[in-house]
Amino acid sequence: MMHLYLHIPFCKQKCSYCNFHFSTSFKQKAEMVDAICKELKLRQHEITKPLETIYLGGGTPSVLDASEFYQIFQQIETLFEIAPNAEITLEANPDDLNASKVKEIRQSPINRLSMGVQSFFDEDLKLMNRAHTAQEADASIKRSQDAGIENISIDLIYGSPTTTNEMWKQNLKKAIDLKVPHVSSYALTIEPKTIIQHQINKGILADVDDEKQQHQFQMMVETLTSHGFDHYEISNFGKPDFYSKHNTSYWLGKLYTGVGPSAHGYNGRERYWNIANNSKYIQSIQQNKLNQEREILSPNDILNELTMIGLRTVYGIDLKHLKDQIPEELFAEWQENTKQFIEEGKLVLKENKLYLNPEFRFFADGIASDLFIV
Structure with a gap:
């Protein structure tokens, strides 16, 4: 779909x-x-x-x-x-x-x-x-x-x-x-x-x-x-x-197409966004041109994004899926970093998925950013 x-x-x-x-x-x-x-x-x-x-x-x-x-x-x-x-x-x-x-x-x-x-x-x-x-x-x-x-x-x-x-x-x-x-x-x-x-x-x-x-x-x-x-x-x-x-x-990281000025989309490999200027958007489309910028996602980008959205939702972070998306050494570094948060009770590991402890929901973005690897 x-x-x-x-x-x-x-x-x-x-x-x-x-x-x-x-x-x-x-x-x-x-x-x-x-x-x-x-x-x-x-x-x-x-x-x-x-x-x-x-x-x-x-x-x-x-x-x-x-x-x-x-x-x-x-x-x-x-x-x-x-x-x-x-x-x-x-x-x-x-x-x-x-x-x-x-x-x-x-x-x-x-x-x-x-x-x-x-x-x-x-x-x-x-x-x-x-x-x-x-x-x-x-x-x-x-x-x-x-x-x-x-x-x-x-x-x-x-x-x-x-x-x-x-x-x-x-x-x-x-x-x-x-x-x-x-x-x-x-x-x-x-x-x-x-x-x-x-x-x-x-x-x-x-x-x-x-x-x-x-x-x-x-x-x-x-x-x-x-x-x-x-x-x-x-x-x-x-x-x-x-x-x-x-x-x-x-x-859940599904593909989506964004249409219109400043609209963003994701094709599984890269993110893109249309020009934000409305007049320039109209002019380019009238000339049959797509005025877009694109960003190929690095392994770190993928890791950090899946961390952020996973911890914000009840779906959590699927560790198998994450491991399949990034290099093994990057996954190992990230997984090592999660241990402290699990020990502190901020994160919960269950059936190979990592979840945010509901008691810390208000701090979800801060916890996720602490796990980012730049």
């Missing part, structure tokens, strides 16, 4: 807590959609097996209208075989999901929504410069469910200066009460030269509190797992049968 990621670079606002912003104007939508469809044609030979997942991310691809969705899916269906019961996900902002938009989605092949809720409190959303309100977040979820879309994932942010422990408790309760089957949740991180960073520097806002973030992370783990969610990746919680198939393919 194969996996397809479409990066559709439209965004209506610049979030306060990051520099992630797309300059593509809405006047360029038609050109961008045409270019994405043309890139799919140019790369038709890369996808030789049925598509198990299709993920429309961005940006905010939910700003596309019905005709644009139709154009993209018509091209995919013309060029590729789609597996029965394929997971087809659309990233969406709550403020885009009015009744008309939800109806368009239901009439398309899309069968899963990933909604950027972030919080059910307006003070959090204002801090993050989100376009939607808490009421719109609630209404968009219910509206989608009423239309028959059951497979919904929501994003939540914890550890914000405005998010008290009680507010975080209420955010989690709201997600449970709404019966969403999947939650992706991330600690607030502050990028340089952002509005929030400026406010922190001026003393207008309190800085991010690591202890508060760790406490809210643990609150989330205990609350969601006690309500039937599986904590299958550090930042992801799913009810049985509602794990993200697309993201799981990344974590």
Whole structure:
């Protein structure tokens, strides 16, 4: 099976807590959609097996209208075989999901929504410069469910200066009460030269509190797992049968094709990424050229990547698979390094797989990086 990621670079606002912003104007939508469809044609030979997942991310691809969705899916269906019961996900902002938009989605092949809720409190959303309100977040979820879309994932942010422990408790309760089957949740991180960073520097806002973030992370783990969610990746919680198939393919090292400006892909030997500049991307595709950079993965790269993703998931690190991917002496060095962490109880070795002790989940990335070999 194969996996397809479409990066559709439209965004209506610049979030306060990051520099992630797309300059593509809405006047360029038609050109961008045409270019994405043309890139799919140019790369038709890369996808030789049925598509198990299709993920429309961005940006905010939910700003596309019905005709644009139709154009993209018509091209995919013309060029590729789609597996029965394929997971087809659309990233969406709550403020885009009015009744008309939800109806368009239901009439398309899309069968899963990933909604950027972030919080059910307006003070959090204002801090993050989100376009939607808490009421719109609630209404968009219910509206989608009423239309028959059951497979919904929501994003939540914890550890914000405005998010008290009680507010975080209420955010989690709201997600449970709404019966969403999947939650992706991330600690607030502050990028340089952002509005929030400026406010922190001026003393207008309190800085991010690591202890508060760790406490809210643990609150989330205990609350969601006690309500039937599986904590299958550090930042992801799913009810049985509602794990993200697309993201799981990344974590299991499966091949995927990335289409669109700045989209990344992996072919088993190397990683590649398209040019990020939207205008240059469109121009190159119009000239039947792929403007990409490629990186052949070294044995160390493979080792470090498998370490990182393995320790973040319930699947662990398959030692036999890892040993088959890298030189024997590199594997031996890495395995020697793991012994201290096993003795300290941070890692657990079971049936030739290495797992992170759940008690240390909040520190997963730090533990993984300690095992990296450069």
